[in-house]
Amino acid sequence: MKDTPPYTSIKHGKSKDFLGLYNALWRGSDHLLLVQNRIFTQSYKRFYFSDIQGLVAQVTDRRATVATTFGLLCIPSILFAFLVNGLLFRYFWLGVSLLFAAAFAINWYRGPTCKAMIITNVQSHLLPIKRLKKARKIFEELRFHIHQRQGNLKPAETTKPLIISQKKDQHVKSVKSRNNQPVSVDDYSYSGGYHLAFFFTLFAIGVLNGLQLYSQHVVIVLGEMILAIILLLLMVLALKNQHTSAMEGLLKNTTWAALALIFVAIGLSYVDLMISLTGGADEEIFADQVKMVIFMATRNPENYPYWKFLLYFHLVSFPLVSIPGLVQTLSFQKNRSEVS
DSSP, X not given: OOOOOSOEEEEEEEEEOTTOOEEEEEEOXXXXXXXXXXXXXXXXXXXXXXXXXXXXXXXXSHHHHHHHHHHHHHHHHHHHHHHSSSHHXXXXXXXXXXXXXXXXXXXXXXXXXXXXXXXXXXXXXXXXXXXXXXXXXXXXXXXXXXXXHHOSOOGGGOOOOEEEOOOTTOOOOOEEOTTSOEEOOOOOOOOSHHHHHHHHHHHHHHHHHHHTTTOOOHHHHHHHHHHHHHHHHHHHHHHHHHHTSOOOHHHHHHHHHHHHHHHHHHXXXXXXXXXXXXXTOOGGGGGSHHHHHHHHHHXXXXXXXXXXXXXXXXXXXXXXXXXXXXXXXXXXXXXXXXXX
16 A cells, blocks of 8 residues: 655645745645745745634735736737837737737636635734635635544634635734634735836846847847836836835835836936937938837947947846845745734
């Protein structure tokens, strides 16, 4: 007879973000195991079935926010497709708009988003469950094992999953435990996802600018243009969410510093455009989007000193702000994952 494995992976109990940070739920014989991977570290938390007092899934507005994000990205892409000159660019922006539309549809199809939490005698902890459908399935599976360990409880004391439908920024006041004592649960619904994406995009733009010092290619310029649009939208979402969250002052200040840097970069890029026009560049180039991108992708930085300075400025300043922002956001996510 084969030995029973010590842990069984819980279906739908895994999550991974775009940076590869990984969380997973595993079921042991008498406890639930939460595995958290943070780049170079891995942590484990155990929740014994006999100690669990409640399972909470709080509905959030993240689904609507993500849908709005992709919708807003789709609109300018469609406008560019009809406004630009040249068939190549028209098809390019139509393809970009279709990608954003597909992301919009997939996000909506996956159902309402939520913040899931497990409550024990001594702690409350967020679980890596982002969708309400998955929360219901996982809670039902856990409820069976909780009842096995805790025995037959009275109806008022049951550990049946509690689904609380509330909007973001409201608070789950309390959950009754087996001895009828309330367990307070703070609302930390914003986990810093938009900040993480914002700083990562800012870093990526800095890298693309650095590549242009050594290689001139249309793909690099197009990638930078798309990331710039995404960056501006992420900036608005990050500022909106940090205003109503329990975010530390240092991360807020770094976000504001990144905002100031972006406006400085926009101003310097406008100066570069004026220098190019006064330096003898054909004005018709800037009236045709295809010609403009080809001009930007083929000009040699050695022949355009200001452009070379601007590339170095972006290469140095963007990572200088985005890397501390990424580190601070990851620290913020780690602190918010545990609610005491």
